[in-house]
Amino acid sequence: MDAPDLAQIAADEMRANGLEPVFPPEVLREAEHLAQDGAERSGDIRDLRGRQWFSIDNDDTLDLDQLSWAEALPDGSVRLAVAVADVDALVRRGGSVDTHAAANTTSVYTATGVFPMLPPLLSNDRTSLHEGEERLAVVVDMNVDREGSVTDAQLYRAAVRNHAKLAYDSVAAWLEMQAPPPAAIAGNAALQAQLRVHDQVARSMRRWRQQRGALNVMTSQARPVFDKGELVDLRADRKNRAKDLIADIMIATNGTTARFLAQHGQPSLRRVLEEPRRWDRLVQLAAQHGAILPVAPDALALDRFLTARRAAEPSGFEDLSLAVVKLLGSGAYVAAPPDAPPAGHFGLAVNDYAHSTAPNRRFVDLVTQRLLKATLAQQAMPYSIAELDVIAQHCTIQEDKASTVERRVLKAAAAYLLHDRIGDRFDAIVTGATPKGTFVRITAPMVEGRMVRGFEGRDVGDAVRVKLLGVDIEQRFIDFGSV
Structure with a gap:
């Protein structure tokens, strides 16, 4: 090829x-x-x-x-x-x-x-x-x-x-x-x-x-x-x-x-991440490791769990970290008037972050x-609060699109690197589980692909063994099935 x-x-x-x-x-x-x-x-x-x-x-x-x-x-x-x-x-x-x-x-x-x-x-x-x-x-x-x-x-x-x-x-x-x-x-x-x-x-x-x-x-x-x-x-x-x-x-x-x-x-533009997108799954993930997280989002409790896992199993901590980051979700920009209450960033434990x-x-x-x-x-001020609000929304949208571009180009590159490895098996971690599909990441090369077989019941953070079923550079597809 x-x-x-x-x-x-x-x-x-x-x-x-x-x-x-x-x-x-x-x-x-x-x-x-x-x-x-x-x-x-x-x-x-x-x-x-x-x-x-x-x-x-x-x-x-x-x-x-x-x-x-x-x-x-x-x-x-x-x-x-x-x-x-x-x-x-x-x-x-x-x-x-x-x-x-x-x-x-x-x-x-x-x-x-x-x-x-x-x-x-x-x-x-x-x-x-x-x-x-x-x-x-x-x-x-x-x-x-x-x-x-x-x-x-x-x-x-x-x-x-x-x-x-x-x-x-x-x-x-x-x-x-x-x-x-x-x-x-x-x-x-x-x-x-x-x-x-x-x-x-x-x-x-x-x-x-x-x-x-x-x-x-x-x-x-x-x-x-x-x-x-x-x-x-x-x-x-x-x-x-x-x-x-x-x-x-x-x-x-x-x-x-x-x-x-x-x-x-x-006024200012703030970067916020108020609560994790899927705290319920974080609770389940902690339970799989014998830990208990509270029902309501709690950054201190989550960090204690992460610190304990890093000490107990350092070799698997990067995969666990990836799962946590995916479950936290992405932040967004908001326009804040000068009298706005503090808007926090959950992952950084800071308020008023610009x-x-x-x-x-x-x-x-x-x-x-x-x-x-x-x-x-x-x-x-060179911008009104209304103008800042428009800028905040547009920048959030465009940064998400930029991430999509980066991910899809990376997938095209990885599809080329993997084109002669159809049938090979890899250790992977589930990085996404939505109605659109279930996605996993392998480490050599480091790339995500879609799990098209054996994905039922899988969720973010699950460790899986997968087989490469096919790649398509033009469509940016890398397809895996469970082993």
């Missing part, structure tokens, strides 16, 4: 799901003009270029959205600052670039590559926090006490410079004392100290959230592996200590952003940045 044209498949899936895979000519022309004109620099901008900022992301990431810096204080607390790329300084509201971003609302990450929300000339260059380059940023400057609680914060605009572009895997290996420091910090004691303070404060913030019900799960995503340009595998891209570090810091930043807007009497740290990749974050900058400048 010839290798499929995954790039064309991905573009077709984008269009079929109401997403535009190609930047119109007027968007590219405007991006060139914006890049030439440079960022808008009016207002109060602090010069923090000399501070030891750094980034941690994937090795090949070009659209860098955040830098961070930390300082241990004498009383045991930590001052933690996160600098978010000031994308709004170049991307003006209402322009062609902004209109395209508002339509797609997100970058889409497929097995064949990325469909960026903003033209690469901006997101991968002029609005990216590249190492060694001066950039404008919106800084969220927090004080974190010994227990991991953010006790105070201030926001401001600043000029910053990335002093080290670091990667998750090499940082994690160094923090876990399995490798020497990454080359970018090998001779820089100050940056090494920065990373250790970050690791310390991230862990304290994670403990603080877990004491309030944040779920201690371990999941991974499929990562395409290419050899000489040909897709050869889909492997698990697992969490590690550096990924956890960044995730914990971003959670704190996003919560601080939401509270800042509320405290200044301004996405704000990835304006190169998510339109919601760009909108939030505009709200923050207007508040700092004491200007009128």
Whole structure:
């Protein structure tokens, strides 16, 4: 079988799901003009270029959205600052670039590559926090006490410079004392100290959230592996200590952003997940492991169950985590007026959570940045609550569609990898059980498929042994039957 044209498949899936895979000519022309004109620099901008900022992301990431810096204080607390790329300084509201971003609302990450929300000339260059380059940023400057609680914060605009572009895997290996420091910090004691303070404060913030019900799960995503340009595998891209570090810091930043807007009497866009979609099945899943969960959703009880299972059976914890995440369901964006009651995120154990740290990749974050900058400048809000409500609904829909695109392109890639393995048997876990069908995930390659035989009575979280019955690249089908 010839290798499929995954790039064309991905573009077709984008269009079929109401997403535009190609930047119109007027968007590219405007991006060139914006890049030439440079960022808008009016207002109060602090010069923090000399501070030891750094980034941690994937090795090949070009659209860098955040830098961070930390300082241990004498009383045991930590001052933690996160600098978010000031994308709004170049991307003006209402322009062609902004209109395209508002339509797609997100970058889409497929097995064949990325469909960026903003033209690469901006997101991968002029609005990216590249190492060694001066950039404008919106800084969220927090004080974190010994227990991991953010006790105070201030926001401001600043000029910053990335002093080290670091990667998750090499940082994690160094923090876990399995490798020497990454080359970018090998001779820089100050940056090494920065990373250790970050690791310390991230862990304290994670403990603080877990004491309030944040779920201690371990999941991974499929990562395409290419050899000489040909897709050869889909492997698990697992969490590690550096990924956890960044995730914990971003959670704190996003919560601080939401509270800042509320405290200044301004509306915001919130990400919410109020209750699990299928708590009844979570109760059943716990009972299969000899544990009891209460009838009503209880994050602390669920996390205690997960922690116990991780200790008792570490080898099966990732599959259990996947089942729990699927049963929790996905979150949604909502527009919140300034006097709105707190809207929680069940899985993160935080209230008032606003996405704000990835304006190169998510339109919601760009909108939030505009709200923050207007508040700092004491200007009128750039969006009404009615406009924010429309944006929230549209972004929720488009992110779900982007997930569908990513899943279907991945399935086409996996169908190609599995086309000569019809009849092979795999260990799997049930990841979906709805009237539309029952779905399972295998791990080598890591992909989901539909269970078309022997699925009766199966539910999310069940471990099953399956046989590959057939694949169809064009239809994005991978069919399994029970053994």
